[in-house]
Amino acid sequence: MVETNLSRRNFIRTSVGAAGGLLLGFHIPEAEAAKTESRPWTTPTKGVEINAWLSIGEDGTVTIRVPHTEMGQGGMTSVALMIAEELDVEWSKIQAVFADPNRHLRNNREYKVMSTHGSQLVWLQHPHIMGAGASARERLKEAAAQRWGVPRSEVTAKQGVLRAGARQGTYAEFATAAAGVKLTEEPAIKQAKDWWLLGKDVLRLDIQHKTNGSAQYASDTRLPGMVYAAVRACPVPWGKLKSFNAEAIKNRPGVVGAFDLRAVEGKRGQPDLQDCVAVVADSWYRAKTALDLLPIEWDFGDAAKVSNASLSAEAKKALGEKGLLTKDDPKALETIAASKKVVTADYERPFEAHLRMEPINATVHVQDDRVDVWSPTQDQSAAILLVADQLGLDPKNVYAHTMFLGGGFGGNGAGGTGVTRQAAELSKRLKRPVKVLWSREEDVAQDKQRPMAAARLTASIGANGLPEAISTRALWFAIDKMNQIGPATADYGIRNMPYNIPLRHHERHNLATHVPSSTHRAPGANQTGFMTEVFADEMALAGGWNPLDWRIEMTKDKDDWQRVLKTLKEKAGYRTDLRRGEGMGVAVVACHGTIAAACASVTVSRRGQLAVEKIVIVVDCGHVINPRGATEQIEGAACYELSHAWFGGLEMREGRFVNTNFDSQNLLRIDQAPEIESHFALTGGKKWGGMGEPAGPPVPPAVANAIFAATGKRIRSTPFRLHDLSWA
Amino acid sequence: MAMTLNINGVSHSVDIEPETPLLWVLRDAIGLTGTKYGCGISRCGACTVHVDGQPVKSCQTAVSAAVGKQVTTIEGLSKDNNHPVQQAWREVGVPQCGYCQSGQIMSAAALLQKSPKPTDRQIDEAMAGNLCRCGTYQRIKAGIRRASQLSGA
Numbered sequence: 001m002v003e004t005n006l007s008r009r010n011f012i013r014t015s016v017g018a019a020g021g022l023l024l025g026f027h028i029p030e031a032e033a034a035k036t037e038s039r040p041w042t043t044p045t046k047g048v049e050i051n052a053w054l055s056i057g058e059d060g061t062v063t064i065r066v067p068h069t070e071m072g073q074g075g076m077t078s079v080a081l082m083i084a085e086e087l088d089v090e091w092s093k094i095q096a097v098f099a100d101p102n103r104h105l106r107n108n109r110e111y112k113v114m115s116t117h118g119s120q121l122v123w124l125q126h127p128h129i130m131g132a133g134a135s136a137r138e139r140l141k142e143a144a145a146q147r148w149g150v151p152r153s154e155v156t157a158k159q160g161v162l163r164a165g166a167r168q169g170t171y172a173e174f175a176t177a178a179a180g181v182k183l184t185e186e187p188a189i190k191q192a193k194d195w196w197l198l199g200k201d202v203l204r205l206d207i208q209h210k211t212n213g214s215a216q217y218a219s220d221t222r223l224p225g226m227v228y229a230a231v232r233a234c235p236v237p238w239g240k241l242k243s244f245n246a247e248a249i250k251n252r253p254g255v256v257g258a259f260d261l262r263a264v265e266g267k268r269g270q271p272d273l274q275d276c277v278a279v280v281a282d283s284w285y286r287a288k289t290a291l292d293l294l295p296i297e298w299d300f301g302d303a304a305k306v307s308n309a310s311l312s313a314e315a316k317k318a319l320g321e322k323g324l325l326t327k328d329d330p331k332a333l334e335t336i337a338a339s340k341k342v343v344t345a346d347y348e349r350p351f352e353a354h355l356r357m358e359p360i361n362a363t364v365h366v367q368d369d370r371v372d373v374w375s376p377t378q379d380q381s382a383a384i385l386l387v388a389d390q391l392g393l394d395p396k397n398v399y400a401h402t403m404f405l406g407g408g409f410g411g412n413g414a415g416g417t418g419v420t421r422q423a424a425e426l427s428k429r430l431k432r433p434v435k436v437l438w439s440r441e442e443d444v445a446q447d448k449q450r451p452m453a454a455a456r457l458t459a460s461i462g463a464n465g466l467p468e469a470i471s472t473r474a475l476w477f478a479i480d481k482m483n484q485i486g487p488a489t490a491d492y493g494i495r496n497m498p499y500n501i502p503l504r505h506h507e508r509h510n511l512a513t514h515v516p517s518s519t520h521r522a523p524g525a526n527q528t529g530f531m532t533e534v535f536a537d538e539m540a541l542a543g544g545w546n547p548l549d550w551r552i553e554m555t556k557d558k559d560d561w562q563r564v565l566k567t568l569k570e571k572a573g574y575r576t577d578l579r580r581g582e583g584m585g586v587a588v589v590a591c592h593g594t595i596a597a598a599c600a601s602v603t604v605s606r607r608g609q610l611a612v613e614k615i616v617i618v619v620d621c622g623h624v625i626n627p628r629g630a631t632e633q634i635e636g637a638a639c640y641e642l643s644h645a646w647f648g649g650l651e652m653r654e655g656r657f658v659n660t661n662f663d664s665q666n667l668l669r670i671d672q673a674p675e676i677e678s679h680f681a682l683t684g685g686k687k688w689g690g691m692g693e694p695a696g697p698p699v700p701p702a703v704a705n706a707i708f709a710a711t712g713k714r715i716r717s718t719p720f721r722l723h724d725l726s727w728a
Numbered sequence: 729m730a731m732t733l734n735i736n737g738v739s740h741s742v743d744i745e746p747e748t749p750l751l752w753v754l755r756d757a758i759g760l761t762g763t764k765y766g767c768g769i770s771r772c773g774a775c776t777v778h779v780d781g782q783p784v785k786s787c788q789t790a791v792s793a794a795v796g797k798q799v800t801t802i803e804g805l806s807k808d809n810n811h812p813v814q815q816a817w818r819e820v821g822v823p824q825c826g827y828c829q830s831g832q833i834m835s836a837a838a839l840l841q842k843s844p845k846p847t848d849r850q851i852d853e854a855m856a857g858n859l860c861r862c863g864t865y866q867r868i869k870a871g872i873r874r875a876s877q878l879s880g881a
Contacts, residue, residue: 072825072862203821210826211817212809213762213802217827220761228756253745285752357766357774357827357861406764406827407861440767628821632867636824639863662771662859671852673865 048175050139052099052110053083053132056175060160062089065099067111068121069378070206071356071405071412072636073692074629075121077204081625082126085197086133086190089160089171096205098402101380106396115379117413117519119592119690122625126688130189136178138187143177144169192623192684201628206404218376218403219437221363226433227256228284229426230291231419233276233446234298236655237514238263238481241275242297249294254286255279258294261425272481272516273390273421274446280426284437303514304655311477311652312348314511315454318475319346323507326488327495332505335469339460343467343542347457347531348717351477351515351650351657352450355667358406359443364423365433366391372433373400375420378412383420390424409640410519411447418446444660448518449650451485452477453527455494457535459501465543466554469503474528477513485517492524493697497532498561498590499554514655521640522693525591529697530645530704533587534716537705547705548574548586548599560683564588564595564620567681572599572616576709580727581605585705589697594621594689598638598698600674602706608726612642612674612703617695619680622687627680630691634678637696643668645700649719731795735760736804746792750784751775753791754801762802762830766859773858776831777801783838785857802830805837813837816875824862832858836872844881846872 047057055063064083070076080096104111112128113120121129137157144162145152155164160171171178192199209215234241246258259278277296281287336342363374364387371393375383380400388395405412419436426434438446455474462468474494478485490508520526540550548569555561565588568574574584581604588597601614617634624630647667650657659665678695704715711727730743733753740758749768754760754777763786766774770788777786778800779793805811813836823829832855839846839854846854851872860868 072823074824203818204823206826207818207821207823208809210823210829211814211833212805213760213830215826216761217764219765220755222756222759222761283752283756285748285756355861357764357772357825357859359765404827405825407825409861437765440769632821632824632864635866636863639865640861643861643863661769662767663769666771667859667861668863668865669859670855670865670868673863676866 048179050136050175050178051132052103052107053129054087054136056171058172060093060170060172062087062094064094064096066096067099067104067114068116069380069402069405069408071116071378071408073633074204074626075116076206077202077629078122078625079129080205081198081202082122082129083133085195086130087137088158088196091197091202093160101384101400101402102396102398104381105384109381114381115413116408117378117410119594119692119694123593123621123688123690127189131186134187134189135183138183139178139181140171140174142181142183143174147174147177198625199627202626204629215404217358217406218363218374219358219361219406221374221403221435223363223365223433226363226435227280227282227430228287229278229280229422229434229436230284230288231276231278231422231436231438232291232296232442233274234300235445236298236300236303237446237516238274238303239301240299241277242299244277244294244296246294249279249290252281252286252290252293254282255290256281256430259426259429261422273418276422278422278426278436280430280434284435288439300655306514306652306655308350308652311452315348315452315475316346318509318511319454319456319473323473323475323509325507326491327504327506329503329505332469332471332503335503336458336460336471339469341461341542342458343461343538344456344458345535345538345716346454347534348454349452349527349530350718351452351652352520352644352648353444353447353650353657354407354409354411354520355444355665356405356407356409356411359438359440360417360419361435361437362420362423363433363435364420364427366424366427366431369397371398371424373398373420374403375400376403376405376408376412377420378405378408382413386420387424390421391428409521410523413519417448440662441660444665445657448516450520450526451513451517453490455528455531457494457531459539461539461543465545467499467501467539467543470501471505473507473509475509475511477511477515478517479510479512480514480516485523489524493528493532493589493591498558499536500557521637522591522696525589525694525697526641529587529589530700530718533589533698533701534704534714536587537585537708538714546576551586551588560595560620560687561588563681563683564597564618567679568597568599568616568618571618571677571679574599578709581710583706583708583710585702585707585709587698587701587705589694591694591697592690594619594691594694596694596698598702600699600702600706602703602710604707604710604725604727606727608724610646610707610720610725612672614675614677615699615702616677617679617698619678619695620683621680621689621691621694622683624680624682624691630680631678633691634695635676637693638676638699639668639673641696641699642674642703645703645718646672646720649722729792731792733791733794733799734797735799736801742791744791746790748791749787750777750789750791750794750799751786754786760801760803764827764830766828771859772828773831773835774828776834776858778834778838781838781841783835802834805833811837812875812878813840813871815878816871820867820871820874822864822867822871824864828858828860832860832868836868836875839872840875840879840881844879845876
């Protein structure tokens, strides 16, 4: 009999019968993980370390340490590819492991950037990542040059072999010597024309583990003696905990106790801890069941008066008032006032939660001499600093363990969320490892949301049917106690829209809210891209223009926009003469250094049933290092934004969000998912752009414009599900 | 309550409240963490396992309902990660974050068991209970068609 003795009362006892071995714990059989596969949580890093990024083993295996997180965006594979390109070693000899965040901090941020955000990994970080591979290659060459008595310029390094004249040796043979080499000058990274590996289709390194259940996520952490916590913060964000009656659940099976955790005034940085109650038990289900039975009294505060309707009214009022002027051509307003043809429209989009598949969680083990953290964070180094801050410890004694993320979408930034503080605090009090897992409802209600946004856009149309002046007023509910969203986000994509409109006037409002907010896949562009691109259609049609030709005309001095839009025109077969009930719509949005255009084809039944049949997307991100991975990101980002715009939208009543699970917020499913066709129209040269986010923002306006083409109904707010699309 | 469960061909004795969802017995007690929690209300499918070959949402299946039946989880779908669905998933490159994929794979395997050559409509119907937030749906469809070919259907 094997007992899993977790607490004062056993959650369960297991024993193993006839066939097979004991299934407690988990490991990956060696045979299952070929050398091409990543073994991020089990692989000891053998071999000689050339630099922080890589080690070379005796058998020639190169272990690459990936400082970024892998949340589906393919970061683990991208880092390995960029280093393998420069090192010039067979891809089958590469294995990837996650780098040690504690080492990163101890050694003065040795990996430069550990945070994974803003589609930056390839776009902005390729110079130092490729540089690490190039440096290792040159040091191997220098080691061979010294041993062979030839200049380094005569040594070549290809596919793991060093050669000079008739002499040759493997990288492994020279690894120890190379580790001691100091270069007087670091090498430049390769130009795209010299790539042998980048630019080819490569299967992601973590694919084996993500097809057999062995990929370990933070929420899969299991430790000896670990207990589980279910938590509930005030349903109205920033409400106060008044009291709770722990007596009511003390006899529940497996319950260790109920604990209060309090927001600390003055500690309202990112990410924060709000007042909450935690029930700890020997299994999460027992903890959650007991928490549901626990009587809790809250002081909801004034925010309990807020609803979607009141926010909407507040936004409408502000759009009628002057905001902060951030772009002004004095003639813009005069021109509009004197114009005979003016187009004006108001747009609005609600709060959106990230709703990644893995609910927010954290496991922390506080011991006398060290603290260990398992957190689904997009920045493990920040998780260390966060836990050190919460516990008042030196960060050098805090160790974060990088796990796969079950989605991130910008919501798992700097140290995860307040959940990491919750786990640290509980482990400190209980003196044992504690896993805190938020229920889906908690995950949505307490997420740091993408702010609600609105805009009023007004343009005058000149004699040629093109806009001559535009006045824009944008608004974000972005001032909250977290202050995660910069005030200029309200300008994003509107103030700097790419179209050549001669006269422009722009104002912004930032309104206060009790709802905590944070970054969200394609921040800014995700909300404003819809507003500007639906309005672009309104301007084009008011002037009698074909909406795609209008966009090409209005960006004619911008080569990259022209390349993207003309490629879209060539590939998508955009038409404006379809029969009623069928429609095509286009949109183009830039973010993260990348331009993405979309053409959506929809059908709408007479009763108003929407089907999004197909979306063609064209992207200019400058360079693509792995077309297969980049295409996955186009498909993913497109579905992500379509999902919010069609089925999402948080609903607030009495200060709290009420559609907090996949019943009341029934997001995009396979039978609604469109066919997505991806194309690249790459500028190349010095242009690099991000890939994880930019393909999303043009999708909702393309679909809304297609709906207009099909039905004549102009959609100026999301989600689409709330609109009556029926036509006669 | 003492019960005996057969999970992936291994028999486990458990002593637990009979209404406990199978999901939490698999994850927290036995340590089979490949089966995921996503919603707890049978709406996302991340917790899909097979009970006597039928796909079920283990977050809404009482452990007592699995007594006397064969439970198969993602860890037990194949010995060598080479079930046709797993092979096809790698060829097509389906997973991104991967969190929902255990459930997707178990639902797809059950579909192909029942309908070796599923129509597009059958794929939609069988897979509509499995949510994916990374948007891998197009590749899931392609993966199922490829797995059907690999199975020789």
